[in-house]
Amino acid sequence: MKKLLLCLVAASCLLLAAPPKPKLVVAIVLDQFRYDYTTRFRGEYRAGFERLLTKGAVFTDARYIHIPTVTAVGHSTFLTGATPAISGIVGNDWFDRDEKKHVTSVGDAATKLLGAEGDGSSPRRLLVDTVGDELKLADAGSSRVIGVSLKDRAAILPAGHMADGAYWFDTGTGNFVSSTFYFADLPGWVKAFNATRPADQYQGSAWLNHTLPAAGRALYSAIEASPFGNDVVERFAERALEAEQLGKRGVTDLLAISFSAHDYVGHAYGPYSPEEHEVSLRADALLERLFQAIDKQVGLENTVVVLTGDHGVAPTPESNIAKKMPGGRLAPTAIANAVQSALAAKFGEGAWVSGAWELEVYLNLELAAQKRFDPADLRREAAAALRGVAHVFRVYTKDQLLSGEGAADDVGRRVLNGFNQRRGADVFYLLDPYWIVGTGTGTTHGSPFGYDNHVPVIFMGRGIRAGYYDRSIAVNDIAPTLARILEVETPSGSVGRILSEMFE
Numbered sequence: 001m002k003k004l005l006l007c008l009v010a011a012s013c014l015l016l017a018a019p020p021k022p023k024l025v026v027a028i029v030l031d032q033f034r035y036d037y038t039t040r041f042r043g044e045y046r047a048g049f050e051r052l053l054t055k056g057a058v059f060t061d062a063r064y065i066h067i068p069t070v071t072a073v074g075h076s077t078f079l080t081g082a083t084p085a086i087s088g089i090v091g092n093d094w095f096d097r098d099e100k101k102h103v104t105s106v107g108d109a110a111t112k113l114l115g116a117e118g119d120g121s122s123p124r125r126l127l128v129d130t131v132g133d134e135l136k137l138a139d140a141g142s143s144r145v146i147g148v149s150l151k152d153r154a155a156i157l158p159a160g161h162m163a164d165g166a167y168w169f170d171t172g173t174g175n176f177v178s179s180t181f182y183f184a185d186l187p188g189w190v191k192a193f194n195a196t197r198p199a200d201q202y203q204g205s206a207w208l209n210h211t212l213p214a215a216g217r218a219l220y221s222a223i224e225a226s227p228f229g230n231d232v233v234e235r236f237a238e239r240a241l242e243a244e245q246l247g248k249r250g251v252t253d254l255l256a257i258s259f260s261a262h263d264y265v266g267h268a269y270g271p272y273s274p275e276e277h278e279v280s281l282r283a284d285a286l287l288e289r290l291f292q293a294i295d296k297q298v299g300l301e302n303t304v305v306v307l308t309g310d311h312g313v314a315p316t317p318e319s320n321i322a323k324k325m326p327g328g329r330l331a332p333t334a335i336a337n338a339v340q341s342a343l344a345a346k347f348g349e350g351a352w353v354s355g356a357w358e359l360e361v362y363l364n365l366e367l368a369a370q371k372r373f374d375p376a377d378l379r380r381e382a383a384a385a386l387r388g389v390a391h392v393f394r395v396y397t398k399d400q401l402l403s404g405e406g407a408a409d410d411v412g413r414r415v416l417n418g419f420n421q422r423r424g425a426d427v428f429y430l431l432d433p434y435w436i437v438g439t440g441t442g443t444t445h446g447s448p449f450g451y452d453n454h455v456p457v458i459f460m461g462r463g464i465r466a467g468y469y470d471r472s473i474a475v476n477d478i479a480p481t482l483a484r485i486l487e488v489e490t491p492s493g494s495v496g497r498i499l500s501e502m503f504e
């Protein structure tokens with residue numbers, strides 16, 4: 001009996017053994033990719049998505065547990081497992097109190113671009129480390145870690161601090177560029193790739209009823225909002241695989257690739273547009289091309305693939321209204337104007353708003369100090385003003401969040417997870433579901449609601465049990481799970497758990 005019990009215990013342990021350590025990790029982000037793009041178009045997927053959805057472990061209820069649900073934050077969460085409260089990446093942009101200016105998540109004037117003119121970018125605002133950093137810490141830097149995307153933040157933030165390189169697309173030149181943060185000069189293979197003018201071949205290319213312009217700046221910008229933006233990134237990623245000999249050097253390497261075309265297309269046309277459908281079908285073929293290249297180079301059986309989206313997107317308000325659904329637009333100036341006039345009326349004339357970004361308002365605390373006002377009074381007044389603006393759903397002040405107030409439900413907890421004490425705004429506001437800030441056409445994301453926070457999480461590789469997993473998870477669970485598979489330390493800011501239910 002005892003023997004039998006021991007066997008049963010041993011068997012159950014074996015059932016949960018972590019997958020064998022792979023030679024290569026390919027970590028893929030589809031920028032602005034909602035979970036429902038895996039279900040609505042499922043019947044038409046024949047290639048890469050078909051492979052992932054049948055051979056992978058598919059988590060059907062993966063959520064972002066922070067606001068704002070935007071690119072820099074999603075990409076920093078992906079391989080750190082940290083919330084913005086901990087990672088310090090609180091948005092694509094914010095007002096930096098230390099530098100007293102508007103900054104972007106990766107902008108770094110201490111570096112220079114390589115492959116184009118201008119200031120470079122770096123991960124120095126990311127306060128925590130990534131899976132790739134831990135991989136390199138564990139083997140004295142032998143592992144290679146590389147990030148690739150159209151966007152600088154989407155290449156840099158998943159790769160981390162110790163990365164061997166991060167590369168992104170420059171719309172001024174049509175080149176893949178990097179920064180002096182990584183090296184003094186672009187590697188030879190990148191220069192050679194750029195010399196082939198990789199973007200120029202798409203001039204005049206058509207998709208649906210859109211046609212790309214002639215080679216030049218107009219083309220390089222237009223490529224981003226077309227399926228060809230993903231194509232050029234995939235070709236660069238294949239080149240990186242070969243040139244850097246990823247997965248072929250006796251250690252585990254990590255390639256992080258972020259495909260941005262969904263985001264540009266989704267912003268312009270919305271999630272229910274023919275364009276979004278088309279980009280998804282083309283991504284199906286593109287992912288298979290990438291998988292074939294990996295298979296040829298390293299063998300897919302020696303690779304762990306993980307795929308997610310960095311956020312979702314709201315339907316365009318007009319398309320919702322036409323379907324009798326809720327939604328609408330708030331003018332971008334409405335928030336800043338409401339706060340400015342309320343504070344001017346109460347505290348006197350002056351420029352009281354230092355910045356108003358996705359869901360966040362920064363107040364002029366220098367002016368408050370000069371006039372000897374308590375910042376908490378300013379924040380209370382600003383919050384009261386915002387509560388008076390139609391379709392403002394909730395408002396939180398920094399003081400409430402500092403005391404942990406407001407975490408009463410999932411929405412409140414997501415606000416708290418998005419609040420970093422040093423970099424966080426003075427006042428956070430949320431709009432009613434389906435309401436967005438912005439006039440004109442198109443749509444956006446950033447909210448704590450399902451259309452913005454529900455994304456696919458799919459793992460595929462040896463030792464990972466294919467199937468659909470319905471237990472609710474956070475995207476933050478990806479990083480500690482990879483750390484477990486790679487047998488390295490969990491990244492420093494991770495709040496996730498190991499998704500051991502998918503281990504064979």
Ligand SMILES: [Zn+2]
Pocket residue numbers: 031032070071072074263310311
């Ligand atoms: Zn994004």
